[in-house]
Amino acid sequence: MSQPQLIIDNLKACWASCNELYGSLEGDQWQVPSHCPDWTVHGVLAHQVSVEQALSGWLPESAETPPPFGEVAGYVSTAMAMSGPELAGLAAEVWAARAAQLEALDPEVFDRASITPVGPGTYGRFMAIREFDHWMHERDCRTPLSMPTDNGGPAAEMALDEVHLSIGYIVGKKVGLADGDSMRFDITGAVERDISVLVDGRAREVDDVEHPTVTLHCDSMAFMDLACGRIDPEAPIAAGLVRWSGDAEIGAHAARNLRFTM
Structure with missing residues (x-):
């Protein structure tokens, strides 16, 4: 098609x-x-x-x-x-x-x-x-x-593609990941997608990161709601729809700072 x-x-x-x-x-x-x-x-x-x-x-x-x-x-x-x-x-x-x-x-x-x-x-x-x-x-x-x-x-x-296209901005500007760090998004649920971002002077999507600094594990609808600023991050975090592995401090900060649009 x-x-x-x-x-x-x-x-x-x-x-x-x-x-x-x-x-x-x-x-x-x-x-x-x-x-x-x-x-x-x-x-x-x-x-x-x-x-x-x-x-x-x-x-x-x-x-x-x-x-x-x-x-x-x-x-x-x-x-x-x-x-x-x-x-x-x-x-x-x-x-x-x-x-x-x-x-x-x-x-x-x-x-x-x-x-x-x-x-x-x-x-x-x-x-x-x-x-x-x-x-x-x-x-x-x-x-x-x-x-x-x-x-x-x-x-x-x-719909997810529109957020995906802004993933470098989200990681670099909204999350504020430091130079040399990396982040993986493990999106599951109704839509499944793996997205890797490396900060090397600027945040950019890469094919894969072997050992990401932090990985966000997100239900796809919770990810969309958070990226679009629709809901309080504490609700999906408490429900286990958004969690993280790797650097706990960065993961907690990232989960609460995905919003890039409304």
């Missing part, structure tokens, strides 16, 4: 799962606080659908073509005035239209230079970041609503 089609398929999977979630909510469930500070479940969906409304029909002409994010505030204002069921219906319509738009694109468009939320990149990378955003936001709502979900599969792998 081509990378553009994988991105489209994963976005469609996220939207289908979100449709199932939001279409099932009733009454006060819409006002439950999400894992995003100051946002209820209703507010999360308002954000999700408003960004896609702004991106509908937009394509970058170059890396200097900004996305029309100035339109998002107006869409959010309209969305917040809707009832939960009305907003869920709008989201289903917008996401179906976006899926059709993406499916109709020439695959080469995904290689087109584009500004993205993390700087210059490609339109494909921008859409992969959108997939990450929808995947996380669904769980921002399902978890406080006590609605379990499948945290594995291709969509989960793509």
